[in-house]
Amino acid sequence: MVVGCIIPLMKDLNMSWSQIKKTPRYELEGLALGLSEYVTLHAFDGYSAEDLKESFKSKPEVREQWNAYQAARRKYGLVKGAKSFKEAGLI
Secondary structure (H helix, E strand, C coil), X not given: CXXXXXXXXXXXXXXXXXXXXXXXXXXXXXXXXXXXXXXXXXXXXXXXXXHHHHHHHHCCHHHHHHHHHHHHHHHCCCCCCCCCCCCCCCC
């Protein structure tokens, strides 16, 4: 837990070791959770439908990431509803 939390906080949020030591654990966990949500919500930014189509064909694990991305976007109201891959133009 410690390494999985501290390294992203230092790298992605530019927190120093002294800042991390001074911050209560529940705040660190909240920051790590927020960072995780941010990464999920922006995982496919900048990709075109054609790029995704090729990725889905060549790398099946991308579909799991796509599903998590779509679920997070629906959670925050950024997408109206689930579409099939065909309706989204990805097949």
